[in-house]
Amino acid sequence: MTSGASEGSALRTLRVLEAVARPGGPHRLGEISAATGIAKPSTHRILGGLTGSGYVVGDGDGAYGLGPRSYALSATIASAEDTGGDTVLRRFQSEVDQTVHVALRSGDHAIYVRKVDSEGPYRMASRIGGVLPLHCTAIGKAVLAHLPDEERAGLLRGLPARTERTLTDPAALERELAQVRADGYALDDEENEPTIRCMAAPLLDRDGRPVGGVSISTITFQTPKEALLVHSARLVETAALLAPLYT
Structure with missing residues (x-):
């Protein structure tokens, strides 16, 4: 992966994290995808990584909030x-x-x-x-x-x-x-x-x-x-x- 691709991936991840952090959460996948302009499959994949690392948590009902x-x-x-x-x-x-x-x-x-x-x-x-x-x-x-x-x-x-x-x-x-x-x-x-x-x-x-x-x-x-x-x-x-x- 090139450095440019890495930077692009990192920025997309930050955009998803910012969307999760918006007031009024927890937010569902569709809301986060719409707020970032990132397709749902890619948003879901990024959320999976953020959840696994503890930056995001799921509420068990398909919505996401900030993690510890x-x-x-x-x-x-x-x-x-x-x-x-x-x-x-x-x-x-x-x-x-x-x-x-x-x-x-x-x-x-x-x-x-x-x-x-x-x-x-x-x-x-x-x-x-x-x-x-x-x-x-x-x-x-x-x-x-x-x-x-x-x-x-x-x-x-x-x-x-x-x-x-x-x-x-x-x-x-x-x-x-x-x-x-x-x-x-x-x-x-x-x-x-x-x-x-x-x-x-x-x-x-x-x-x-x-x-x-x-x-x-x-x-x-x-x-x-x-x-x-x-x-x-x-x-x-x-x-x-x-x-x-x-x-």
Whole structure:
């Protein structure tokens, strides 16, 4: 293959990735093909490569959205600059003195795109680009609580237990999500990892749809639940400040 052909292939791949990233996704094959001007068979082949490498994910129904590697790349590029979001998040972290995260939804999971570590002796194992389930994490439950009923119901099937505290019964989880909507924030009380307790508020777009969440993560033997809950109002305020930067 000549260098010109290689460059052409790379640019076509980028065009497809840009089409997947357009607002209003996930997007179906026909939409992506029309947006790029690339024939459907070629678009499908490019999407296969992007899906296999983690830059794109399929929703299981023939539509495509950005994958974890795209979000991780975006976060890496953005972190090179002190954006307004970084300033807000770092100020918030200094106030609560705990590790804080931002994660964005991608299909049936969410992906960490921001992390500011606590200066305490313990470090969270989470990383930018890391994938987290929706049903047993604070950010995930903040997202689920604000999805349309039918869409949420489709995600509350076959829920795996990550710890002995994970809620796997859809009806029980639905009751908790109703409380999340009332409170404005969600809790993960050692449901995803033992000894880790998190609280999160959703990042909502202008139509009230969740695109992700911002969280505070704590070590249970260091920080009592009551000490975490003290920050709930400030967490909700911070999510409202950050939401326009991610929607």
